[in-house]
Amino acid sequence: MARNGILDDMLDLAATLPWKASLGIAVVAYFGFHYLANMPVIEPGSVNDLANHTGRQLVKVIGMFMQFIVPGIFVLGAFFGFLRQRRQMKLHAEVAGGGDRSALESISWSDFEILTSEVFRRKGFNVERRGGNGADGGVDLQMWQGKDKYLVQCKQWKSTKVGVNVVRELFGVMSAEGAAGGFVVASGEFTKDAQKFAEGRSIELVSTDLMLRLVQQTLSDNEDAYESRGTPSCPSCGSEMVLRSATRGAMAGSQFWGCSRYPSCTGTRQAG
Numbered sequence: 001m002a003r004n005g006i007l008d009d010m011l012d013l014a015a016t017l018p019w020k021a022s023l024g025i026a027v028v029a030y031f032g033f034h035y036l037a038n039m040p041v042i043e044p045g046s047v048n049d050l051a052n053h054t055g056r057q058l059v060k061v062i063g064m065f066m067q068f069i070v071p072g073i074f075v076l077g078a079f080f081g082f083l084r085q086r087r088q089m090k091l092h093a094e095v096a097g098g099g100d101r102s103a104l105e106s107i108s109w110s111d112f113e114i115l116t117s118e119v120f121r122r123k124g125f126n127v128e129r130r131g132g133n134g135a136d137g138g139v140d141l142q143m144w145q146g147k148d149k150y151l152v153q154c155k156q157w158k159s160t161k162v163g164v165n166v167v168r169e170l171f172g173v174m175s176a177e178g179a180a181g182g183f184v185v186a187s188g189e190f191t192k193d194a195q196k197f198a199e200g201r202s203i204e205l206v207s208t209d210l211m212l213r214l215v216q217q218t219l220s221d222n223e224d225a226y227e228s229r230g231t232p233s234c235p236s237c238g239s240e241m242v243l244r245s246a247t248r249g250a251m252a253g254s255q256f257w258g259c260s261r262y263p264s265c266t267g268t269r270q271a272g
Contacts, residue, residue, distance in 0.1 A: 007073060014077020015072035016128050019085065022078035024162030026071040031069060037244040090265075093235060101208050105156075105187050106213075112156040113140050115215070116185045122218035125150065138166070139173055157188040162205075163195040171201055172258035185211060232266035234259040241269060 014022045036059050091111055095103045107115065117127045125143040141152035154169050156163050167184055174182045181202040184190070190198075190205045198205050206214070232241050241257040257269040 007069075009138055010073050013078055013086070014074045015080040017077070017081065018079035018214045019078040022081055026078065027072035029074065030067055030071040033067035036060065039063075081086070081235045083088050084114075088121070091136075092118045092122075092215060092219065095212075096215050097235070099212070099216075102214070104208055104212060107156075109154075109156045112187055113154045113166050116154050116211075117141055117150065119211070119214050119218050120152070120183075123196075138169065149177065151177070151179045151182045152198050153184045155184065155186040157186060161189045161191045162186045162194055163191050164197050165203070167194045167197050167203060167224065171197075171203060174202070187211070193268075232269050234265060235269065 014025070017025075035110075039056065090106070091114055095107070095115060098104075104115075109244045113129065120141070120143055125145055127141055127143045130139055130142050138153050139143050140150045143150045143152065151170060151174055151215060153166060155166060162184060167190075170182050170184060173179070179185075181204070183204050183206055184194075185206040186200075187208055189207050195205060229230060233243055241259055243255055244258045245255050259265040259267040
């Protein structure tokens with residue numbers, strides 16, 4: 001039971017990390033455990049040698065199994081992380097394309113959390129989804145900028161204003177964990193009491209209108225990052241685009257930007 005728990009925690013960690021980092025850890029783990037699995041064993045000639053021999057044999061056995069288990073977990077985690085990142089980018093583009101409150105309020109609570117994660121990732125935070133369960137004040141995301149930790153609560157309330165209790169709970173968790181700041185992100189608005197409590201407490205309240213502005217701003221920031229290299233981003237999923245030439249129809253011979261993930265994504269932009 002304990003071993004399964006450790007492996008489950010390892011998979012959660014691997015899926016939370018950037019997928020390229022998980023792949024890198026998988027490679028390092030393989031070669032590290034492979035070395036242990038193939039380390040030479042000295043035949044015992046004394047009691048001390050026997051103890052060393054037994055210890056080395058145990059290390060070899062552990063390395064023999066772990067050289068496949070640990071890298072496999074991190075490769076699987078990298079796959080999950082890659083899918084999560086693509087999902088975040090696609091959702092971000094869809095909401096940005098909608099442009100109004102209905103685009104934000106029509107998505108599910110889990111997608112709202114995913115969208116929030118993507119917005120803050122594009123703002124330069126290292127984001128981890130934490131889940132709003134347990135006695136943690138409903139914290140959904142934890143983020144870092146350098147050594148500073150930030151906590152985020154996501155509230156997809158379409159008709160009810162977010163009250164002061166939500167903000168007060170977040171502040172309590174921030175104080176307990178030594179967080180530098182916090183955010184309450186809502187698909188809705190905040191009461192005056194909530195706004196007053198947040199003043200001077202390093203808590204930013206992100207209402208529907210502000211969230212939509214952040215989505216548009218981070219979409220523009222992402223496009224600027226690509227265009228500074230001469231390559232635009234896909235309007236559908238945010239991936240880098242490739243310059244292609246039309247081969248059929250009235251536009252045959254003309255160039256256009258096509259998504260690098262084609263055919264799984266068919267986003268295009270005009271060239272020039």
